[in-house]
Amino acid sequence: MSTILVVLEVRDGSVRPVSHEVLGAARALADESGASVIALATETCAADAAHLGAAGADRVLVGAAERHSPDGAAATVARVAKENGASCVLLAATARGRDQQGRIAALLDTGFASDCVAIDAKGPVFTRPVFAGKALIKVQIHAGVAVASLRANHFAPAGRTAEAVIESCSSESGKSEVVEISAKSAGRPDVAEAARVISGGRGLGGPENWHLLEKVADAVPGMALGASRAVVDAGWRPHGEQVGQTGKTVSPELYFAVGISGAIQHLAGMSSSKVIVAINRDKEAPIFQHATYGVVGDALEILPALADELQKLGLQ
Amino acid sequence: MVRLFGPNPMNILVCVKRVPATTTRVAILDGKRLNPEGVEFVLNPYDEYAVEEALRRKEAAGTGKVTALSLGTADAQKELRQVLAMGADEAVLLAHAEAGFADAATTARQLEAEIRKRGPFDLLLFGKQAVDRDQHGVGPMVATKLGIPCITEVVNLDIADGKVTAEREVEGGRETVSATLPCAITCQKGLNEPRYANLKGIMAAKKKPLDTVQVDLSGAVVEVLEMAAPAPRPPGRIVGEGAAAVPELLRLLREEAKVL
Numbered sequence: 001m002s003t004i005l006v007v008l009e010v011r012d013g014s015v016r017p018v019s020h021e022v023l024g025a026a027r028a029l030a031d032e033s034g035a036s037v038i039a040l041a042t043e044t045c046a047a048d049a050a051h052l053g054a055a056g057a058d059r060v061l062v063g064a065a066e067r068h069s070p071d072g073a074a075a076t077v078a079r080v081a082k083e084n085g086a087s088c089v090l091l092a093a094t095a096r097g098r099d100q101q102g103r104i105a106a107l108l109d110t111g112f113a114s115d116c117v118a119i120d121a122k123g124p125v126f127t128r129p130v131f132a133g134k135a136l137i138k139v140q141i142h143a144g145v146a147v148a149s150l151r152a153n154h155f156a157p158a159g160r161t162a163e164a165v166i167e168s169c170s171s172e173s174g175k176s177e178v179v180e181i182s183a184k185s186a187g188r189p190d191v192a193e194a195a196r197v198i199s200g201g202r203g204l205g206g207p208e209n210w211h212l213l214e215k216v217a218d219a220v221p222g223m224a225l226g227a228s229r230a231v232v233d234a235g236w237r238p239h240g241e242q243v244g245q246t247g248k249t250v251s252p253e254l255y256f257a258v259g260i261s262g263a264i265q266h267l268a269g270m271s272s273s274k275v276i277v278a279i280n281r282d283k284e285a286p287i288f289q290h291a292t293y294g295v296v297g298d299a300l301e302i303l304p305a306l307a308d309e310l311q312k313l314g315l316q
Numbered sequence: 317m318v319r320l321f322g323p324n325p326m327n328i329l330v331c332v333k334r335v336p337a338t339t340t341r342v343a344i345l346d347g348k349r350l351n352p353e354g355v356e357f358v359l360n361p362y363d364e365y366a367v368e369e370a371l372r373r374k375e376a377a378g379t380g381k382v383t384a385l386s387l388g389t390a391d392a393q394k395e396l397r398q399v400l401a402m403g404a405d406e407a408v409l410l411a412h413a414e415a416g417f418a419d420a421a422t423t424a425r426q427l428e429a430e431i432r433k434r435g436p437f438d439l440l441l442f443g444k445q446a447v448d449r450d451q452h453g454v455g456p457m458v459a460t461k462l463g464i465p466c467i468t469e470v471v472n473l474d475i476a477d478g479k480v481t482a483e484r485e486v487e488g489g490r491e492t493v494s495a496t497l498p499c500a501i502t503c504q505k506g507l508n509e510p511r512y513a514n515l516k517g518i519m520a521a522k523k524k525p526l527d528t529v530q531v532d533l534s535g536a537v538v539e540v541l542e543m544a545a546p547a548p549r550p551p552g553r554i555v556g557e558g559a560a561a562v563p564e565l566l567r568l569l570r571e572e573a574k575v576l
């Protein structure tokens with residue numbers, strides 16, 4: 001029986017939620033091809049057998065590394081892939097996943113598909129954006145193993161009733177090591193992973209008005225803050241929040257673009273969002289051509305009303 | 317093949333790619349590739365950070381050499397001349413008519429072979445991603461093949477006494493990674509402010525060595541079956557004007573779009 005190997009992403013000793021979507025994709029692929037799913041954490045972590053089983057894993061391997069080593073982790077993944085005859089290695093298309101995919105592919109002497117938004121089990125064929133989402137390509141990897149990273153919010157978690165078997169495994173050491181992780185945006189999810197995002201642009205007038213966006217974000221569970229490059233370049237917001245071609249690519253269910261004109265480089269980072277709401281004073285602003293819903297007017301007046309109405313809804 | 321020269325990196329290789337400008341409107345040819353007609357090509361924006369970092373490291377060391385390497389079409393000589401004009405010492409073009417859209421594995425194989433021939437290098441610099449295929453992979457692939465450490469998407473880099481400490485942005489925070497030279501770094505916006513080539517640099521670049529080597533790109537691992545435009549978004553609508561439109565907007569988000 002062939003195996004699909006999922007690389008779990010660990011932070012602060014636990015498996016990050018993005019890994020559940022990857023497990024869901026692996027489960028769907030495995031069910032179609034009669035394969036089994038092995039989930040691998042290359043460093044020590046708390047692995048919940050019921051949780052990971054429900055998410056799609058048949059077996060969970062937990063490595064012994066105390067710290068993440070980028071090259072060491074890739075070597076562990078490649079070894080486990082070989083030991084288990086994996087036909088496919090899947091990762092989340094996060095900072096960590098993007099870091100690992102090329103290394104793993106190089107060690108397995110194969111190619112990889114980055115940032116995939118769909119997988120067809122026949123092949124398998126991976127669909128992924130190129131030219132910052134201005135086109136999609138379908139690719140097939142002609143080698144023993146296919147390596148692919150998957151974009152957040154595109155693959156559903158499995159949600160089945162099953163318990164995974166948890167085993168420990170050894171970890172390879174590497175020549176580099178993560179010595180520290182500092183959390184920046186306490187409390188709020190990262191813009192690249194959130195299911196709901198509100199981004200502000202130059203139209204907000206200045207960093208002193210950001211509390212208006214924060215009020216809206218506070219009223220919607222799991223909403224992340226984003227920004228246009230103009231605002232990041234002006235030093236109003238950190239680069240980690242920048243959405244667009246030279247920032248993060250996001251594809252949430254709901255994206256608010258507030259005081260953002262809709263330049264092609266901004267659109268490149270968010271145009272695959274499911275629902276886009278634009279709030280802009282200028283009814284000719286290009287963003288309205290890409291928005292599902294638009295409200296024309298002054299953001300400084302609309303945002304407080306939006307926050308008020310949202311609070312009344314008491315969303316959980 | 318890759319070796320450590322001394323306390324500061326001096327022999328530096330920077331990999332650069334010619335890519336369509338970010339403003340390109342993508343037209344598709346044969347259902348498989350970008351129609352290059354009318355497309356403006358530029359040096360990959362992230363590679364500008366890599367070039368700048370290479371030049372600064374050499375300047376800080378007070379000695380050394382910066383070599384630029386690109387796999388590209390013959391036209392990529394233009395971008396290599398630009399890198400020479402910024403201050404690199406020499407450039408190598410691995411030329412192939414179809415190089416523009418090669419997959420990461422094929423590209424990495426070519427770059428690795430040339431690096432083994434031209435090295436040893438103390439430091440390899442890459443962009444975090446080329447803004448055409450957006451693969452985020454060539455840097456770590458090359459480093460892995462060479463057996464050296466690689467730190468990706470770096471926004472802050474410190475090198476002292478052969479020790480490398482780099483910061484990278486991760487979801488919701490920053491990560492500090494340590495390694496030793498020789499090492500590969502992929503560069504993210506924020507690492508530095510790339511310089512522009514001045515007239516003196518442009519004149520000097522004309523006399524700097526630019527080798528062109530023809531390469532064979534057969535045996536791609538990743539086959540592109542199809543390229544298509546993304547499905548068009550259903551047309552949107554203006555809900556209303558000002559704060560008065562908010563209740564209707566929320567109704568639509570809840571009842572029609574069902575996202576709240």
Ligand SMILES: Cc1cc2nc3c(=O)[nH]c(=O)nc-3n(C[C@H](O)[C@H](O)[C@H](O)COP(=O)(O)OP(=O)(O)OC[C@H]3O[C@@H](n4cnc5c(N)ncnc54)[C@H](O)[C@@H]3O)c2cc1C
Binds near residue numbers: 200202247264269338
């Ligand atoms: C190589 C390259 C890469 C780039 N990468 C990115 C990227 O990753 N991300 C990105 O965002 N950009 C990127 N850009 C920049 C991009 O081209 C735009 O300059 C930028 O997106 C503009 O930001 P903005 O919409 O906030 O500002 P503006 O274009 O100045 O738009 C401000 C908008 O706010 C509206 N407005 C003004 N006042 C109000 C008000 N009171 N209420 C409501 N609306 C108001 C205006 O009508 C206008 O539409 C890149 C550019 C280049 C060349």
Ligand SMILES: Nc1ncnc2c1ncn2[C@@H]1O[C@H](COP(=O)(O)O)[C@@H](O)[C@H]1O
Binds near residue numbers: 443446
């Ligand atoms: N054809 C190429 N020639 C030289 N360097 C390249 C080439 N393709 C990619 N690179 C390097 O690898 C980085 C990442 O590219 P990619 O993995 O394609 O997103 C780029 O920023 C370049 O530094």
